[in-house]
Amino acid sequence: MKKLLVLIITALIGLTALGVYMKAAVLGEVRSLNPYFINSSAERQLIGYLYETLMTTSEGKAIGMLADSWEVNLEELYIVFHLKDRLFHDGSPVTAEDVAYSFNITVQKRLPMGPLLAWFSSAEVLDEKTVKLNFRVLNSFVVSSIPMAIPIIPESVWKNIANPMEFSNLDNPMGTGSLKFKEITPQSVTFSSNGNHPDSPQYLEGIVFNLVQDETMGFLGLIRGDYDYIYWDLDPSLATQMLKDPDRYKDLGLAVTNGDGVVSLLFNHRTLPGSDIYFRKAVQMAIDYVQIVGRVYLGFADVASSGLIPSMAKAVFNSNIGAASVDIEKAKEYLAKSSYRGEKVRLLIYTSKEQMELAEYIKLFLSKIGINVVVDPQGHEAVTAALKKADFDMSLTTYSLGFHPEMAFYHLHSSRGTMQNGQVSGFNYGGVNIPELDETLNIIWTAFDEKVQRDSFHILQEQVREFVPVVPICIPNRLEAFSRKNLDGWSISETEGVLSTETLKNLKSK
Secondary structure: OHHHHHHHHHHHHHHHHHOOEEEEEEEOOOOOOOOOOOOOHHHHHHHHHHOOOOEEEEOOEEEEOOEEEEEEEOOOOEEEEEEOOOEOOOOOEOOHHHHHHHHHHHHHOOOOOHHHHOOEEEEEEEEOOEEEEEEOOOOHHHHHHHHHHOOOOOHHHHOOOOOHHHOOOOOOOOOOOOEEEEEEOOOEEEEEEOOOOOOOOOOOOEEEEEEEOOHHHHHHHHHHOOOOEEOOOOOHHHHHHHHHOOOOOOOEEEEEEOOOEEEEEEEOOOOOOOOOHHHHHHHHHHOOHHHHHHHOOOOOEEEOEOOOOOOOOOOOOOOOOOEOOOOHHHHHHHHHHOOOOOOEEEEEEEOOHHHHHHHHHHHHHHHOOOOEEEEEEEOHHHHHHHHHOOOOOEEEEEEEOOOOHHHHHHHHOHHHOOEEOOEEOOOOOOOOOOHHHHHHHHHHHHOOOHHHHHHHHHHHHHHHHHHOOEEEEEEEOEEEEEEOOOEEOOEOEOOOEOEOHHHHHHOEEO
């Protein structure tokens, strides 16, 4: 009888654990779960749990996600992928037909991810679990990035969608990810654990994503225990409070890890003064980077290398470059050599607290050498539209280059900044057009040899320091706040942060 009682209690404990959801707060609204048309950071975060790609990165290395293995043929310009035995959320198997469809529809329907496939030709099915991707150009960047960018969708669902860009995908979004859709309300979205996935939560029923419109209210909810995790980087002032007064925040944890985004000042090279190298050098020498790290980020950042590539990109980082330092007299000398004569320079920024503070410091520093900066704060969509129209003098931007330094090609190569029908054709919004950079970026783009790539990246960083196409400012830390009040099992990964794959698998109710 005692043995039976123990079994019953154990079973009840198991059922209780399975009924536990992690409660998270995400900023913004969820109007769509369409992986091709993302409107908010909340949508991006949720979609990442639903859909997977052929490959991903782990600890800075490329690994298979839906792909079990692959062979690259540089001469004939193709990659053959062998698929894992994985299932969509409805239990149907992932086949080569689904993978080929996912790649081909991106180009055929001119979906937003299409520019990433500029060198992609076609996808063809070799057998049920083998797909061949054909390319016009095949190099290390294509191999390491494109298979990580295209979400694999079920052909059986999407083939009936006439216009994928207008498909909200809110009724029953179906991918292969570790979580699957359960329900959506105006206040929250609930995903349940996908038991068929090797990385699904083992002790949680799933995650409830609570939609909040204000970071402060979200943090207060975390303190109360309403939320277990907040899906945004904590404001440095709050992080400082947590560290100074641990008793007040005894149930909370703070994960501080290295960021991969380089906050930079972008110039419009199509017009003066941004096209003037002496003006750009003057700006570079006028900014007090250490003061920005201390006052805007309260120490939770590192001054960026003047070569742009962050130290997180260990394989190609040039440690000899170093960070730029303020030199007002030298900055004035450069400005005197430039064509600048006191006209207003418009600095386009987002209306975020971080960018507003950063912009005011830049305005202050540049005023010391006689540059008249006018700060132009706008909403996210308005800033994006202005960048695409090249309607700015300077702008603050962030380049995510820690895991994919080769993305510098897209941001700095002249071919990615040409104007077509009044719009920038790529991601080189500043219209950088420096022949020396183009030559080096071309070598990086086509090289497959690791030494050639490393040497070329080292040269690129020297050139960025010399020609100043952009001014790298700092690399903010990731500041993640979480609560231990309801759940145990949090672990911190230097590359994934605290809400890592390992954490999600092991989180359990206290």
